[in-house]
Amino acid sequence: MDTLEKQIAFICQAQRLKSVTREAWTSDGRRESTAEHSWRLALLVGLLAPSFHVDVEKALMMCLVHDLGELYIGDISAATRPDEVQKHMDEERDVRRVLSLLPDGQRDYLLALWQEYNSNTTEEARLVKALDKAETILQHNQGKNPPDFDYAFNLEYGKPYFSFHPLLKELRSLLDAQTAARIREGESPTEET
DSSP: OOHHHHHHHHHHHHGGGGTOEEEEEOTTSOEEEHHHHHHHHHHHHHHHGGGSSSOHHHHHHHHHHTTTTHHHHOOOOGGGOOOHHHHHHHHHHHHHHHHTTSOHHHHHHHHHHHHHHHHTOSHHHHHHHHHHHHHHHHHHHHSOOOTTOOGGGGGTTTGGGGTTSHHHHHHHHHHHHHHHHHHHHHOOOOOOO
16 A cells, blocks of 8 residues: 555544544534544644744644544543543554554654643643643533533633643633633522512
8 A cells, every 4th residue: 555545544534533522512502523623723723823932833733633542432521530541541542543554654753743742741732732621611611512511610621731821821711711601601590489
């Protein structure tokens, strides 16, 4: 199989992320897919990355591969408090599986990029990790969610990731204010009988 055929085989397999649903709802009440989340994360990173000292191309590619581990096992919501070690091992197995379709050089580069994101030690990884959490919170606040949706979860979700840059601290304050507004919207006055 030549390089192009391998790349297309990978792209065909990666399309499955369009069908993996998350615990986030769109503004019209439909569950969001992992692919939709990754696209909007890339858009957010593309907009904000110029304010950081990062390799923008690397950060954008990191956005596109950061959730490849959900391709076969699906999204496991942080709200369920999963076993993080087991979740990471399962996701890495699945990332290796899908990347095995690619030519060696691309496979190794994308695996290293996925691992870098998860280790959260580079400026690119730290930015993408923080904005991954931000995009999720934005979607929670923007979505037409079920009546029992737990907006209070947003107030603590990923908070430590926002501490390394003033712009991220400002973003976090904005997100928390939006969440507080959604919580207030959900409160209805006690009805008198």
